[in-house]
Amino acid sequence: MTPTTTSAGGAVKVADEQLKQHTVSLLVENRFGTLNRIAGMFSAKGYNIDSLTVGPTEDPDVSRMTIVTRADDQIMEQITKQLNKLIDVVKVIDLTFESFVERELALVKVSSTTTTRPEVLQIAEIFRAKVVDVSPRTLTLEATGSQQKVDAIVNMLKPFGIKEVARTGRVAMKREYQVE
Amino acid sequence: MSGAEIFIRSLEAEGVDVLFGYPGAATIAIYDVLYGIAAGKNVVIEKEESESTDEQIQTAGQVNSLSWNNTRNNTMTTTKAHDKQPPKQISGAEIFVRSLTEEKVEVLFGYPGGATIGIYDVLHDITNIKHILTRHEQGATHAAEGYAKATGKPGVVLVTSGPGATNTVTGIADAYMDSIPIVVFTGQVATKLIGNDAFQEADIVGITRPITKHNFLVKDVRDLARTIKEAFYIATSGRPGPVLVDLPKDVMAQKTVFEYPKTISMRSYNPTVEGNIKQIKKAADVINTARRPVLYVGGGVISSNAAHELRALADKLQCPVTTTLHGLGSYPEQNKLSLGMLGMHGTWYSNYAVHYCDVLIAVGARFDDRVTGKVDAFAAEAKKIHIDIDPSAISKNVPVDVPIVGDIKHVLRHLLQYVKPLDTLDWIKTIDQWKLEHPLRYRHDDKLRAQHVIHKLGEMTKGDAIVVTDVGQQQMWTAQFFRWQHPRTHLTSGGLGTMGFSLPASMGVAFGRSDLPIISISGDGGIQMNSQELATISQHNLPIKIFILNNGFLGMVRQWQELFWRKRYSHTEMKSPDFVKLADAYGIPALRASTPAEAEAAIQTALDHNSGPILVEFVVEKEENVYPMIPAAQTVNEMLDNPEPISETSKGPHVQQNIIIHTKG
Numbered sequence: 114m115t116p117t118t119t120s121a122g123g124a125v126k127v128a129d130e131q132l133k134q135h136t137v138s139l140l141v142e143n144r145f146g147t148l149n150r151i152a153g154m155f156s157a158k159g160y161n162i163d164s165l166t167v168g169p170t171e172d173p174d175v176s177r178m179t180i181v182t183r184a185d186d187q188i189m190e191q192i193t194k195q196l197n198k199l200i201d202v203v204k205v206i207d208l209t210f211e212s213f214v215e216r217e218l219a220l221v222k223v224s225s226t227t228t229t230r231p232e233v234l235q236i237a238e239i240f241r242a243k244v245v246d247v248s249p250r251t252l253t254l255e256a257t258g259s260q261q262k263v264d265a266i267v268n269m270l271k272p273f274g275i276k277e278v279a280r281t282g283r284v285a286m287k288r289e290y291q292v293e
Numbered sequence: 294m295s296g297a298e299i300f301i302r303s304l305e306a307e308g309v310d311v312l313f314g315y316p317g318a319a320t321i322a323i324y325d326v327l328y329g330i331a332a333g334k335n336v337v338i339e340k341e342e343s344e345s346t347d348e349q350i351q352t353a354g355q356v357n358s359l360s361w362n363n364t365r366n367n368t369m370t371t372t373k374a375h376d377k378q379p380p381k382q383i384s385g386a387e388i389f390v391r392s393l394t395e396e397k398v399e400v401l402f403g404y405p406g407g408a409t410i411g412i413y414d415v416l417h418d419i420t421n422i423k424h425i426l427t428r429h430e431q432g433a434t435h436a437a438e439g440y441a442k443a444t445g446k447p448g449v450v451l452v453t454s455g456p457g458a459t460n461t462v463t464g465i466a467d468a469y470m471d472s473i474p475i476v477v478f479t480g481q482v483a484t485k486l487i488g489n490d491a492f493q494e495a496d497i498v499g500i501t502r503p504i505t506k507h508n509f510l511v512k513d514v515r516d517l518a519r520t521i522k523e524a525f526y527i528a529t530s531g532r533p534g535p536v537l538v539d540l541p542k543d544v545m546a547q548k549t550v551f552e553y554p555k556t557i558s559m560r561s562y563n564p565t566v567e568g569n570i571k572q573i574k575k576a577a578d579v580i581n582t583a584r585r586p587v588l589y590v591g592g593g594v595i596s597s598n599a600a601h602e603l604r605a606l607a608d609k610l611q612c613p614v615t616t617t618l619h620g621l622g623s624y625p626e627q628n629k630l631s632l633g634m635l636g637m638h639g640t641w642y643s644n645y646a647v648h649y650c651d652v653l654i655a656v657g658a659r660f661d662d663r664v665t666g667k668v669d670a671f672a673a674e675a676k677k678i679h680i681d682i683d684p685s686a687i688s689k690n691v692p693v694d695v696p697i698v699g700d701i702k703h704v705l706r707h708l709l710q711y712v713k714p715l716d717t718l719d720w721i722k723t724i725d726q727w728k729l730e731h732p733l734r735y736r737h738d739d740k741l742r743a744q745h746v747i748h749k750l751g752e753m754t755k756g757d758a759i760v761v762t763d764v765g766q767q768q769m770w771t772a773q774f775f776r777w778q779h780p781r782t783h784l785t786s787g788g789l790g791t792m793g794f795s796l797p798a799s800m801g802v803a804f805g806r807s808d809l810p811i812i813s814i815s816g817d818g819g820i821q822m823n824s825q826e827l828a829t830i831s832q833h834n835l836p837i838k839i840f841i842l843n844n845g846f847l848g849m850v851r852q853w854q855e856l857f858w859r860k861r862y863s864h865t866e867m868k869s870p871d872f873v874k875l876a877d878a879y880g881i882p883a884l885r886a887s888t889p890a891e892a893e894a895a896i897q898t899a900l901d902h903n904s905g906p907i908l909v910e911f912v913v914e915k916e917e918n919v920y921p922m923i924p925a926a927q928t929v930n931e932m933l934d935n936p937e938p939i940s941e942t943s944k945g946p947h948v949q950q951n952i953i954i955h956t957k958g
């Protein structure tokens with residue numbers, strides 16, 4: 114089971130600055146073709162997808178999807194309605210208006226020679242990233258955190274020469290105790 | 294260079310020297326470029342009678358491999374009987390037929406093939422379900438739509454895999470756009486061959502995903518009965534729509550115990566029926582302050598069987614009623630509150646009434662662009678109430694003030710309790726004046742015009758007929774000049790605008806209704822898109838009056854070319870067969886009318902003919918236009934009214950110096 118991340122090429126209908134980022138958490142029936150139905154709805158209607166992740170939940174018949182999208186209020190209302198209209202969608206929660214926990218995981222393969230290795234390791238430590246692979250010329254780090262945190266470590270590592278990055282996209286969940 | 298020119302130049306660069314095509318509003322600019330180069334330049338257009346090409350339909354790979362965990366099946370929990378006698382196991386094909394029986398299906402429109410031969414074998418012994426062999430799978434889907442719309446029951450289709458399935462795509466898209474409940478069963482290659490480019494394999498579930506309300510691939514015979522139950526439930530509940538069920542050949546041969554589920558529970562699908570009472574009261578408060586209200590009524594009123602409630606509401610409020618194309622028949626047009634149809638080719642006064650109203654009550658309508666024109670200007674000053682079963686239809690194109698989600702019949706019943714009679718006398722007076730000054734009208738002399746045929750048909754039937762139109766000018770003239778009286782008597786392809794709809798759809802009507810005469814109206818273009826169904830009509834001796842309004846043109850596109858493309862008639866004039874002879878070849882009696890007198894006599898002959906089909910070709914004026922017209926995405930201010938003059942002012946229908954004046958209400 115590998116979570117997938119897709120970035121979609123839907124037409125942007127509104128000037129970018131009016132668009133707000135939304136994190137939408139979906140519970141969907143774990144059926145043949147459900148991912149297609151949802152991704153297809155986004156592309157058919159020209160909505161943006163910044164990232165999309167899918168994974169199992171505690172109920173084997175239900176999967177959780179986390180979609181990060183950008184939309185103005187009117188389009189966001191439509192996105193929510195269109196998602197609800199899909200027969201396989203059980204529940205739609207726009208987490209943007211809730212207090213929620215979000216995490217993303219990244220694997221970053223960065224160049225490092227014996228001279229730069231200590232510096233890279235120091236950055237890893239600051240971000241509490243783990244070393245998952247090492248070779249004479251590279252270090253591979255595993256970083257977890259909010260999207261901003263992952264962006265930050267990737268930026269910090271850039272000067273050393275990034276060979277490859279794999280990011281999962283965002284997974285999110287509503288907090289149990291909501292701060293008003 | 295325009296996109297249209299770049300397109301044509303690119304084809305030239307690719308060495309294309311013949312293009313097979315058919316024009317329409319979306320490609321009119323390209324056709325205009327072709328007009329310039331048609332004379333002797335490289336690219337020549339050949340008009341095909343139907344759009345089929347020998348291009349292969351690309352079956353977008355098995356995109357399903359992108360999804361996760363898709364090997365898991367939702368197995369049905371069958372209650373195992375613990376008797377000594379093991380319960381009888383029957384095949385998927387038998388389960389299919391028994392499930393249709395449980396759903397009380399009476400008619401099945403279909404076409405057999407390799408993947409469905411097992412099902413057809415079972416059908417051979419069945420008497421409670423009538424199978425109608427159409428002559429094309431597109432015909433079967435439109436017939437199912439016609440049946441569904443005229444009866445209110447779901448239409449059912451059965452076709453084979455591959456080309457059989459892809460031939461249903463247009464009909465499915467049509468049903469999706471017009472919210473018609475049909476269930477389409479497609480054969481599929483055996484499960485282990487799926488994805489192998491097997492003979493006659495097409496990923497029809499993938500192809501139809503965006504044009505069905507929902508679709509299913511049945512991978513295990515134990516899921517079959519439950520899936521069929523869900524398919525019918527989804528198609529007919531909430532906002533109705535098409536559902537497709539793909540049936541692999543091996544699944545239909547597998548055996549299991551048949552048990553049809555009694556109830557249905559889908560945690561992910563629960564359409565709202567009752568409207569929120571707070572919202573209903575809020576709407577009533579808005580309505581109770583209205584001075585210039587208008588009811589804007591769509592097909593939802595008909596599919597929810599709420600014509601009676603609508604009438605009660607309009608009467609109580611004394612509120613003028615305008616309907617969309619699909620709303621025609623929901624409110625009797627001879628009633629004085631009727632404004633007829635609104636929108637691009639709506640009456641002048643309905644569009645002005647909507648423009649100046651202070652409260653717009655939208656009921657089962659979806660603010661389609663052919664209705665609104667320029668959206669920001671549509672009823673810009675009015676408070677808007679929108680009643681619809683589909684939450685996503687609300688505030689999609691036009692923001693509304695009071696949305697009410699629910700079944701229209703329920704909502705209107707409640708709303709009626711909270712609204713008070715309004716004083717709309719001044720408003721109605723204003724509208725009546727508009728009706729006198731801007732009636733529908735057409736020239737009446739010794740030439741035969743399509744409008745006259747429709748107008749006379751309305752008079753001679755008094756509106757007591759089921760009329761199925763095609764797409765184009767005849768469709769709009771029928772909407773304008775017929776006398777709409779009853780729900781479920783007007784059928785047309787509105788949302789998708791599918792030429793070739795009328796003839797097969799009227800066939801579906803004939804299998805569901807025998808209380809009223811059935812009239813199919815097509816243009817010379819559209820009739821040729823599904824004329825093969827004349828054979829089905831003839832075989833079953835269906836009592837359909839087939840009217841062809843022959844203007845020698847793809848009239849509606851020609852009208853756009855005349856008005857907006859400097860009269861450059863690029864590929865819109867065409868030669869047609871002798872329709873009387875064509876009918877004769879199918880064994881259908883036929884006649885031709887070319888003058889108003891001949892037309893009236895022919896209509897009478899057709900109406901009196903009550904043994905099977907009859908075809909009438911009306912040879913009508915070639916370059917008539919449909920008026921009024923609000924050009925696409927514009928406002929009432931840009932409305933083109935009929936240039937025919939009116940001198941005195943009194944309500945029609947009547948003749949005034951060779952002009953026929955026609956008013957609604």
Ligand SMILES: Cc1ncc(C[n+]2csc(CCOP(=O)(O)OP(=O)(O)O)c2C)c(N)n1
Nearest residue numbers: 317765766767792816817818819847848849
């Ligand atoms: C399948 C399809 N192809 C193209 C069009 C575009 N189109 C809309 S109206 C029209 C002309 C129809 O001509 P005809 O059937 O003769 O009817 P008329 O307008 O002349 O009454 C065309 C080509 C369409 N609606 N459907």
Ligand SMILES: [Mg+2]
Nearest residue numbers: 816817846848
């Ligand atoms: Mg024509």
